[in-house]
Amino acid sequence: MARDQTITCKVNGRTYEKSVPVRQSLADFLRDTLSLTGTHLGCEHGVCGACTVSLNGRSVRSCLTLAVQADETDIVTIEGLRSESGEWHQIQKSFHENFGLQCGYCTPGFLITAIELLEENPDPTENEVREALSGNICRCSGYSAIVTAVMAAARDMRELQKK
Amino acid sequence: MRFSNEKIVGKSVLPDEAIPLLEGEGRFINDISFSGMYHVAFLRSQYAHARLVSVDTEAARAMPGVIKVMTGAELAGKVEPFRSMPNRFSGGESVQHWLAVDKVRFCGEAICAVVAEDRATAEDAVDLIEVDYDPLPVVTKAREGEKDDAPRIHEECANNHLIKREYERGEVDEAFANAHAVVERSFHIGRKQAMCLEGRGCVAAFRQGSFKLSVWMSHQLPYVVRHYLAKHLKLTETDVRVIAAQTGGGFGQKASIYPEEFLCSYLALQLRRPIKWVEDRLENMVASTHARENDVELKIAFDKDGHILALDSDIWADVGAYSTYLWSAGMEPLQIAGLMPGPYKVPAMRYVTRGVATNKTPVGPYRAVGRPTASTSLELLLDDAARQLGMDPVELRKRNLITADLMPYRNANNLLHDHVNYEACLDLSAAKANYQKLREEQESAAPNGRLRGIGVACFAELTGLGTSTAVGPGTLLQPGRDAVTLRLETSGALTIAAALPSQGQRIATAMCQVAADELGMKLEDVNCVTNDTAMAPYGFGTFASRTAVFGSGAVIKAAQELRERLLALGAHLLETPKEELGIVDSAIQTLDRTKSISLANLAEQSFFSAKHIPDELNQGFEITSFYDPKFGSFAAGAHTVVVDVDPETGDVEIVRYVAVEDVGRVINPAVVEGQIIGGIAQGIGEALLEELIYDEEGQPRTVTLADYLVPSSMEIPKIELHHANTPSGAIGGFKGCGEGSIIGAVGAIACAINDALSRKGGDLQAFPATPERVLRALNVEMRDA
Numbered sequence: 040m041a042r043d044q045t046i047t048c049k050v051n052g053r054t055y056e057k058s059v060p061v062r063q064s065l066a067d068f069l070r071d072t073l074s075l076t077g078t079h080l081g082c083e084h085g086v087c088g089a090c091t092v093s094l095n096g097r098s099v100r101s102c103l104t105l106a107v108q109a110d111e112t113d114i115v116t117i118e119g120l121r122s123e124s125g126e127w128h129q130i131q132k133s134f135h136e137n138f139g140l141q142c143g144y145c146t147p148g149f150l151i152t153a154i155e156l157l158e159e160n161p162d163p164t165e166n167e168v169r170e171a172l173s174g175n176i177c178r179c180s181g182y183s184a185i186v187t188a189v190m191a192a193a194r195d196m197r198e199l200q201k202k
Numbered sequence: 203m204r205f206s207n208e209k210i211v212g213k214s215v216l217p218d219e220a221i222p223l224l225e226g227e228g229r230f231i232n233d234i235s236f237s238g239m240y241h242v243a244f245l246r247s248q249y250a251h252a253r254l255v256s257v258d259t260e261a262a263r264a265m266p267g268v269i270k271v272m273t274g275a276e277l278a279g280k281v282e283p284f285r286s287m288p289n290r291f292s293g294g295e296s297v298q299h300w301l302a303v304d305k306v307r308f309c310g311e312a313i314c315a316v317v318a319e320d321r322a323t324a325e326d327a328v329d330l331i332e333v334d335y336d337p338l339p340v341v342t343k344a345r346e347g348e349k350d351d352a353p354r355i356h357e358e359c360a361n362n363h364l365i366k367r368e369y370e371r372g373e374v375d376e377a378f379a380n381a382h383a384v385v386e387r388s389f390h391i392g393r394k395q396a397m398c399l400e401g402r403g404c405v406a407a408f409r410q411g412s413f414k415l416s417v418w419m420s421h422q423l424p425y426v427v428r429h430y431l432a433k434h435l436k437l438t439e440t441d442v443r444v445i446a447a448q449t450g451g452g453f454g455q456k457a458s459i460y461p462e463e464f465l466c467s468y469l470a471l472q473l474r475r476p477i478k479w480v481e482d483r484l485e486n487m488v489a490s491t492h493a494r495e496n497d498v499e500l501k502i503a504f505d506k507d508g509h510i511l512a513l514d515s516d517i518w519a520d521v522g523a524y525s526t527y528l529w530s531a532g533m534e535p536l537q538i539a540g541l542m543p544g545p546y547k548v549p550a551m552r553y554v555t556r557g558v559a560t561n562k563t564p565v566g567p568y569r570a571v572g573r574p575t576a577s578t579s580l581e582l583l584l585d586d587a588a589r590q591l592g593m594d595p596v597e598l599r600k601r602n603l604i605t606a607d608l609m610p611y612r613n614a615n616n617l618l619h620d621h622v623n624y625e626a627c628l629d630l631s632a633a634k635a636n637y638q639k640l641r642e643e644q645e646s647a648a649p650n651g652r653l654r655g656i657g658v659a660c661f662a663e664l665t666g667l668g669t670s671t672a673v674g675p676g677t678l679l680q681p682g683r684d685a686v687t688l689r690l691e692t693s694g695a696l697t698i699a700a701a702l703p704s705q706g707q708r709i710a711t712a713m714c715q716v717a718a719d720e721l722g723m724k725l726e727d728v729n730c731v732t733n734d735t736a737m738a739p740y741g742f743g744t745f746a747s748r749t750a751v752f753g754s755g756a757v758i759k760a761a762q763e764l765r766e767r768l769l770a771l772g773a774h775l776l777e778t779p780k781e782e783l784g785i786v787d788s789a790i791q792t793l794d795r796t797k798s799i800s801l802a803n804l805a806e807q808s809f810f811s812a813k814h815i816p817d818e819l820n821q822g823f824e825i826t827s828f829y830d831p832k833f834g835s836f837a838a839g840a841h842t843v844v845v846d847v848d849p850e851t852g853d854v855e856i857v858r859y860v861a862v863e864d865v866g867r868v869i870n871p872a873v874v875e876g877q878i879i880g881g882i883a884q885g886i887g888e889a890l891l892e893e894l895i896y897d898e899e900g901q902p903r904t905v906t907l908a909d910y911l912v913p914s915s916m917e918i919p920k921i922e923l924h925h926a927n928t929p930s931g932a933i934g935g936f937k938g939c940g941e942g943s944i945i946g947a948v949g950a951i952a953c954a955i956n957d958a959l960s961r962k963g964g965d966l967q968a969f970p971a972t973p974e975r976v977l978r979a980l981n982v983e984m985r986d987a
Contacts, residue, residue, distance in 0.1 A: 076226075076233035078226070079450070080482075086908055087907055135224055141880065143224075144230065168915075172914075173914045175914075178453075
């Protein structure tokens with residue numbers, strides 16, 4: 040079996056064509072090959088959720104996904120959340136304003152997971168937010184400020200939709 | 203006189219420190235790379251206790267991409283191993299080599315380091331190393347390990363006592379002889395770990411800039427690391443720069459000195475290349491310090507009114523295979539024992555405490571060292587006493603708390619309580635929880651045959667320890683003073699430099715808030731660097747809930763001096779007496795605001811056009827101040843918790859959580875709230891979920907996050923947080939707030955569970971309260987799988 044394979048994928052709006060080792064994880068590809076180090080590795084076995092990225096609009100654990108599986112896909116990482124003009128995504132604003140992060144290591148995964156939730160369910164209850172975030176571990180905050188931030192982002196995004 | 207600005211201290215200022223983290227540009231240790239950088243992976247022991255018969259590295263060395271394979275035998279004699287002991291008390295010494303020599307003493311101990319062009323190659327090469335082990339008998343429990351016939355882990359350490367201390371003060375025997383009631387209790391808490399989301403790691407670089415050795419590290423104490431790196435590698439301190447990189451959680455686990463980072467630094471010097479090592483999760487579970495795992499036998503004498511007469515405790519701390527470097531094996535056992543009385547009046551006390559070596563990962567500092575064990579065993583016993591004496595548990599606590607009118611009050615553990623109001627915390631907690639109503643409804647409130655329990659726990663947390671109050675008596679590290687430098691840049695902006703790195707506590711923001719208030723500056727004109735020995739004056743770092751106290755105290759002292767210098771030059775430039783000037787919004791102004799000069803203008807003139815400024819008024823606008831609060835500041839709290847225990851499944855659900863905290867004067871309320879709730883969350887994990895399990899061979903059974911359970915958003919209830927703050931006696935009135943809440947959490951949850959179980963005659967003595975333990979406590983028959 041070939042040790043390397045060429046993949047083409049779009050990451051944060053930019054198209055890349057790269058030769059990757061077949062054993063390389065998507066996380067290592069993003070971090071080491073594309074230098075997108077905003078995606079963090081917390082456990083490398085799919086439990087903590089820190090490495091969560093968006094792949095074709097769905098959140099995936101980039102530590103459990105191989106780079107070759109990302110061939111012909113569209114990926115968004117934390118570095119791709121700002122608009123072209125540099126404006127923060129509502130979820131970034133909301134995490135900031137609600138003190139939704141402390142050490143910030145888990146934050147990239149929470150942001151991506153929260154965005155997926157709010158796209159599917161723009162008006163979640165607190166319990167639905169807690170459930171949606173239950174696959175992401177935060178060791179600092181006790182989740183309280185994170186849940187508040189996601190609820191606030193949902194509200195703000197609904198307001199923006201109305202306008 | 204001074205114009206008063208609107209105060210910034212006390213406001214939930216949004217932290218600029220969070221911005222890079224929200225944009226994916228945090229630059230944690232694994233995000234730092236240099237060209238030509240090599241990567242390290244470690245071969246770790248598969249046995250808990252074994253003689254190393256042979257280590258064959260030939261195949262690994264021959265692998266393409268491998269630069270070097272370092273063994274313990276090769277390293278021995280070239281660097282000084284770690285020796286750390288609490289030298290004031292009895293106990294043996296442990297010598298920890300950076301790579302094991304002759305013997306391994308715990309699963310996960312590093313045996314070889316492989317240096318390769320990339321991490322994957324280094325890991326592949328580790329797999330090619332062949333080690334021949336000769337297994338030795340193991341010690342996995344402290345109380346077994348101290349027996350005369352137990353295997354010895356360190357030759358020179360009898361009974362595996364890395365430390366043993368006995369203490370007595372007051373008439374203990376007399377108090378027990380004359381007691382109305384003597385209540386006894388056994389308590390066990392399991393082994394856990396900090397579980398920072400980011401593991402440890404470092405990048406060590408040779409000749410970066412003007413330093414021979416620069417080390418980026420995920421660490422809480424950059425200056426202490428620098429001192430000991432220089433010492434162990436025989437460099438001068440000016441050769442070495444240590445930068446605490448953006449750090450993904452610390453909680454004490456990143457406050458010790460470990461072999462791996464020191465070895466990488468040695469390799470960087472030897473190979474003259476940048477060296478990176480980042481711990482993966484498996485390594486983190488076995489190679490970064492663990493915490494807790496204590497046994498307590500506690501006995502208290504009461505008079506007929508429920509007053510404590512004397513306290514007698516016997517304590518065993520399983521401290522793992524080595525005395526953790528700098529802090530020593532004394533941390534847990536000494537602090538559990540010494541801090542046992544908590545916020546209560548204890549006229550006489552006695553203890554015997556030991557740190558027993560076992561063939562497990564060494565135990566190091568972790569959030570609220572020792573206190574959760576001390577507090578929880580005491581709080582559980584107070585509930586027992588209340589039942590026995592027919593008193594309400596809250597009333598019993600009120601009778602024993604050290605009240606404000608008695609302060610300053612010296613307790614039997616020789617600690618002086620002052621500037622703290624324990625009773626106010628308890629009263630507010632009971633009132634906010636509507637405690638009386640909770641008790642009245644206790645019988646009827648729980649649904650579907652569940653058992654409702656109510657737990658109330660009070661705690662005292664000694665924070666901001668000055669030089670007269672040691673964090674670990676007799677240890678190598680006796681922190682107690684810190685410095686900050688304030689420098690008015692020629693742009694008129696202020697830079698605060700301090701060696702007080704943040705692991706998410708927003709320390710820079712807090713320091714900016716304090717300085718802005720003291721100097722009358724706009725917050726946006728104040729910046730703070732906290733992580734770099736090349737920029738900051740000496741400081742011990744961030745641990746033990748000390749940074750708000752030390753950093754703020756030093757900032758205020760330096761600001762007062764800087765302010766005088768600024769006003770003196772302002773007076774000259776404005777041709778106005780100094781007494782008529784103040785600083786408002788980063789400008790020096792007269793009282794009537796008719797004359798004004800911005801700090802930007804003043805700073806620029808003082809440096810770039812100083813010709814007309816008298817020398818004595820232009821001695822630089824850079825001040826370094828040291829601050830030592832001498833004594834600690836007691837923070838405190840009282841938590842009230844309601845749980846429902848399912849007697850069928852053993853599940854414990856927290857249905858209500860009310861926390862009241864005294865954290866002194868608050869700098870940034872939202873940040874403080876995050877610290878307190880975060881501490882409670884870790885306490886919930888400690889009380890209900892988190893346990894590192896070893897089998898009888900000393901093999902760790904919980905090495906992934908699928909086995910070691912930490913709370914998710916589903917396990918943490920809404921926390922109702924209230925304050926009963928009393929300013930401390932330290933400059934500015936600040937206290938630490940990072941650790942206290944975990945103490946109250948473990949205590950209150952444990953009490954609530956046992957309150958529930960007592961309704962069916964059950965009593966839990968070992969924690970965390972896993973479903974299995976809960977069911978066993980209720981005498982539910984269980985077939986072993």
